Amino acid sequence: MLRKTALAAGLILALGGAQAQAQGQQRQGFTFWYGLTGQLSEAVQSVCKRFNDSQAQYSVTCTSQGDYAKALQNTIAAFRANEQPTVVQVYDIGTADLMLAGVYRPARELMASQGHQVNWNNYLPPIAAYYATSKGEMLSFPFNSSTAVMYWNRAAGQKAGIAEAPATWEQVAEAARKMKAAGHACPIAMDFDSWALFEQFAAIHNVPVATRANGYGGLDAEYVFNQGVIKKHFNNLLDWYKEGLIQIRTPQSGKDGIASFAAGECAMAFGSIASHSTIRRTAAEGLDWTPVMVPVYEGTQRINSRVGGASLWTLKGRPEGEYKAAAAFFAFLATPESEEYWSTITGYIPVTAAGQARLEQNGFYKKPENAGREVAMQSLMLTEPTENSRGLRLGNLTQFRAAYANEMQAAFAGQKTMDQALAALQEQGNQLLRRFEQTYRGKQLP
Amino acid sequence: MSNTRRALFRSTWLPWALVLPQLLIIFVFFYWPTGEALYWAFTLEQPWGGGNAWVGWQNFVSVFSSAGYWHSVRISILYAVATTVLAIGVALLLALFVDREVKGSRGYRLAAIWPYAIAAPAIGIVFRFVFDPRSGVFAFLNQASPGMWDPTLNGNHAMTMLVLAGAWQLVSYNFVFLLAGLQSVPRALVEASAMDGAGPLRRMWDLQVPLLAPTLFFLAIINMTDSFTHSFALVDVMTSGGPARSTDLMVYKIYSDGFKGLDYSGAAAQSIVLMLLVVGMTFLQFRFVERKLHYK
Numbered sequence: 001m002l003r004k005t006a007l008a009a010g011l012i013l014a015l016g017g018a019q020a021q022a023q024g025q026q027r028q029g030f031t032f033w034y035g036l037t038g039q040l041s042e043a044v045q046s047v048c049k050r051f052n053d054s055q056a057q058y059s060v061t062c063t064s065q066g067d068y069a070k071a072l073q074n075t076i077a078a079f080r081a082n083e084q085p086t087v088v089q090v091y092d093i094g095t096a097d098l099m100l101a102g103v104y105r106p107a108r109e110l111m112a113s114q115g116h117q118v119n120w121n122n123y124l125p126p127i128a129a130y131y132a133t134s135k136g137e138m139l140s141f142p143f144n145s146s147t148a149v150m151y152w153n154r155a156a157g158q159k160a161g162i163a164e165a166p167a168t169w170e171q172v173a174e175a176a177r178k179m180k181a182a183g184h185a186c187p188i189a190m191d192f193d194s195w196a197l198f199e200q201f202a203a204i205h206n207v208p209v210a211t212r213a214n215g216y217g218g219l220d221a222e223y224v225f226n227q228g229v230i231k232k233h234f235n236n237l238l239d240w241y242k243e244g245l246i247q248i249r250t251p252q253s254g255k256d257g258i259a260s261f262a263a264g265e266c267a268m269a270f271g272s273i274a275s276h277s278t279i280r281r282t283a284a285e286g287l288d289w290t291p292v293m294v295p296v297y298e299g300t301q302r303i304n305s306r307v308g309g310a311s312l313w314t315l316k317g318r319p320e321g322e323y324k325a326a327a328a329f330f331a332f333l334a335t336p337e338s339e340e341y342w343s344t345i346t347g348y349i350p351v352t353a354a355g356q357a358r359l360e361q362n363g364f365y366k367k368p369e370n371a372g373r374e375v376a377m378q379s380l381m382l383t384e385p386t387e388n389s390r391g392l393r394l395g396n397l398t399q400f401r402a403a404y405a406n407e408m409q410a411a412f413a414g415q416k417t418m419d420q421a422l423a424a425l426q427e428q429g430n431q432l433l434r435r436f437e438q439t440y441r442g443k444q445l446p
Numbered sequence: 447m448s449n450t451r452r453a454l455f456r457s458t459w460l461p462w463a464l465v466l467p468q469l470l471i472i473f474v475f476f477y478w479p480t481g482e483a484l485y486w487a488f489t490l491e492q493p494w495g496g497g498n499a500w501v502g503w504q505n506f507v508s509v510f511s512s513a514g515y516w517h518s519v520r521i522s523i524l525y526a527v528a529t530t531v532l533a534i535g536v537a538l539l540l541a542l543f544v545d546r547e548v549k550g551s552r553g554y555r556l557a558a559i560w561p562y563a564i565a566a567p568a569i570g571i572v573f574r575f576v577f578d579p580r581s582g583v584f585a586f587l588n589q590a591s592p593g594m595w596d597p598t599l600n601g602n603h604a605m606t607m608l609v610l611a612g613a614w615q616l617v618s619y620n621f622v623f624l625l626a627g628l629q630s631v632p633r634a635l636v637e638a639s640a641m642d643g644a645g646p647l648r649r650m651w652d653l654q655v656p657l658l659a660p661t662l663f664f665l666a667i668i669n670m671t672d673s674f675t676h677s678f679a680l681v682d683v684m685t686s687g688g689p690a691r692s693t694d695l696m697v698y699k700i701y702s703d704g705f706k707g708l709d710y711s712g713a714a715a716q717s718i719v720l721m722l723l724v725v726g727m728t729f730l731q732f733r734f735v736e737r738k739l740h741y742k
Binding site for chain 2: 073076079080097101103192248250252253255396398407409410413428431438439
């Protein structure tokens with residue numbers, strides 16, 4: 001009996017499969033690999049489904065490849081075996097590697113060749129600048145974009161007698177001291193990710209991380225961050241850690257900064273605006289919180305923060321029909337409706353002016369579940385991007401970030417002074433840059 | 447052996463044909479990748495395959511001149527030795543218990559074999575919880591005195607944690623071999639020494655352990671090479687090489703430089719060095735340690 005049922009079920013499945021295949025034959029398919037997991041992976045899948053349901057000509061098959069680094073590794077392995085996907089999501093810091101590898105079809109060329117009219121000025125300038133050549137031509141499509149913010153526990157602040165979220169680091173330290181005095185064990189959560197506290201910090205303070213316009217000007221750039229406000233900032237962080245104002249919260253220690261903030265343990269945390277939806281979903285009962293701009297030091301003219309996240313690259317070497325389908329996918333993603341959908345199901349920000357306008361018209365930021373998300377747009381659009389705030393066009397950034405984490409750990413564990421750690425980091429960073437330059441000897445950044 | 451008992455193939459191609467599948471497998475999965483790695487170690491390979499340039503010994507020079515690399519070698523050796531000593535020591539103790547039919551030994555004889563069947567990432571996840579400074583089993587240390595146990599920031603703690611997890615997995619493997627070894631020690635010898643008045647400890651040190659020497663030697667080699675090459679999954683899951691590179695073992699460094707950092711050539715050079723190191727160590731062990739053992 002059971003056997004018969006199973007047989008029948010198998011038969012139905014097989015027939016259904018054949019039917020789906022028959023339908024698929026009329027559609028031009030292509031593959032899209034991405035580097036998101038968990039809830040964000042489901043969000044990408046629902047975007048893919050929306051695209052497939054929206055028309056009958058094309059179909060996209062979306063596959064999660066693990067985290068960003070894994071997605072890049074797998075794509076490279078696939079590319080070397082000539083099995084690459086048509087479209088791949090690459091994180092911001094992989095941009096320089098992609099540009100030099102020359103394995104992609106530039107966004108403009110792709111859309112023009114498939115007969116799509118695109119208003120390239122529609123893409124928000126600080127976002128476009130990260131993925132564009134030094135002359136401003138966008139090579140990949142920004143997809144999931146974010147920027148760094150500070151998450152602030154309002155209730156913990158009020159309990160310590162602070163009405164307003166701190167806007168400067170001096171105020172952050174003062175607030176943390178008051179909270180500590182009021183019995184809050186963990187005023188500030190910190191991790192060893194360089195993005196918010198180092199890369200974004202440099203951008204909003206308008207100081208260079210590296211020469212040659214943070215690498216946009218050429219492969220011979222050198223790290224020069226070990227001076228001035230950055231040096232002061234990290235020495236301060238270490239002092240505040242010793243004072244008990246900062247606690248280290250990493251995934252290895254069980255709870256990262258965002259999770260500690262959501263649980264109400266730590267009153268201030270730094271991270272991506274994309275974590276807004278995570279905190280909203282996982283916040284402890286009655287947590288009174290808001291994102292605010294990452295603080296600056298007093299006397300600093302704050303400029304715009306930098307975009308983070310990832311962009312979509314089209315890889316060479318696939319049949320022409322797939323590029324037609326991919327171009328349609330990109331056009332679909334850039335519609336204001338798609339942008340609104342994406343921002344609604346995730347914590348990411350819209351990447352086009354039209355998308356942003358639609359969100360504002362529909363009262364997106366006024367909805368209680370999105371409270372505070374406009375802060376990211378304000379931070380990103382605050383000023384015209386400068387050489388210091390448009391992005392980092394540096395090779396081997398993944399390894400640089402790992403070196404950053406290691407040197408910071410050494411400093412916070414007391415094995416080195418902060419000055420020694422920063423000097424060592426700069427030296428290692430420069431070795432990485434020289435190696436990258438040598439690997440791509442004779443090539444030029446576009 | 448006398449010559450009369452040796453079987454000979456008449457044809458010359460048949461023996462080759464019989465070993466060919468084996469040779470093919472070894473070639474495809476061992477010699478070919480090794481050859482490729484050797485080539486990459488002397489070139490600078492572009493990750494996306496856009497070409498490479500011959501750089502001679504440069505990759506090795508930069509590997510050997512990096513302080514981080516020597517640190518990695520030192521801690522890899524430390525990890526291998528500590529894990530091996532701990533794993534063999536504990537396994538020997540357990541095997542002696544079982545051999546003496548201590549109460550309850552029947553139960554844990556079975557239980558002690560299981561851990562070897564568990565995949566390293568699973569062990570890593572479980573031990574990450576056990577050693578968690580805030581909510582794990584070890585959290586009581588921090589309750590007794592805050593900051594006493596912190597593998598996320600203290601390198602020695604992180605290394606201790608790795609060694610314990612690594613040894614835990616090897617104990618079961620060693621246990622099987624040592625128990626088999628112990629049970630092949632002639633009863634008559636043990637009983638004779640017992641009648642001469644030797645207690646259990648004396649019998650263990652003067653009789654059983656010396657007779658186990660070949661097994662111990664074999665396990666030492668297997669454990670050492672295993673610690674050098676199979677520690678990857680534990681490091682990846684438990685510490686990612688941190689904090690401050692204190693658990694950046696050679697095999698993990700190869701992975702993170704090569705695959706995360708896309709420095710294929712540097713990673714290739716490192717894996718050649720690791721291969722030579724393991725080969726050299728095994729050679730030394732056979733050359734100098736094995737001589738002192740008496741099999742006959």
